[in-house]
Amino acid sequence: MAGSPGCFKLVDGQEVKRWRRGERERLIALRQALPPAERRRCSAQIDAQLRREIAAQPGILGVYWPFRAEFDPRPVIDWAIGLGRTVALPVVVDKQGPLEYRTWRPGEPLVDGVWNIPVPERRVVVTPAIVLAPLVGFDDACYRLGYGGGYFDRTLGALRPKPLAIGVGFEAQVLATIYPQSFDVPMGLIVTEASVRRPPADPA
Secondary structure (H helix, E strand, C coil): CCCCHHHHHHCCHHHHHHHHHHHHHHHHHHHHCCCHHHHHHHHHHHHHHHHHHHHCCCCCEECCCCCCCCCCCHHHHHHHHHCCCCEEEEEECCCCCCEEEEECCCCCCEEECHHHCEEECCCCEECCCEEEEECCEECCCCCEECCCCCHHHHHHHHCCCCCEEEEECCHHHECCCCCCCCCCCCCCEEECCCCEECCCCCCC
8 A cells, every 4th residue: 555645535444454453563563673772862862852842832741651662751751740740641441432641750659551551540630731642653744553442542532622742753663654544633743753743734
């Protein structure tokens, strides 16, 4: 399959689903295989880019706990808390519903959630102004390929006011297109070690 994001209406939904499944496996394996020195270099650049973008946006910061060799945002969490920001981690409370964000600070107890990803034990629910979303893949239109559960798309559709969604990943994860479907929600920004991407402006 090849083409521009505008051609997705011509592609069968089941074909897109099969293609995405294969791309997820390929991209996760690629991410996990990054050499340690390259991972440290890329992570330092992503960290610096994220701090600049987050500093420009006030409000509660929704983060994530790293999983399967994702960019590790914990130094960014420490930095944000040091500035007095409130930080929240996502929790799956309904596998068909949106994520719930609970406040958390390092040292507070965590318990295993879905896929054994740690989540805050204490339930203090907040609405983040900024949400960091880990990327499996992405395209230049700022559409995100995730793990296929639809959690972030449902969450971004449900949160009010709508937060700034920042996709976070490595440049090696870029695709020509993810073949966006009607339920896919573009990120407000995508941050990699190489650039900060913004979605194209709607034509006038």
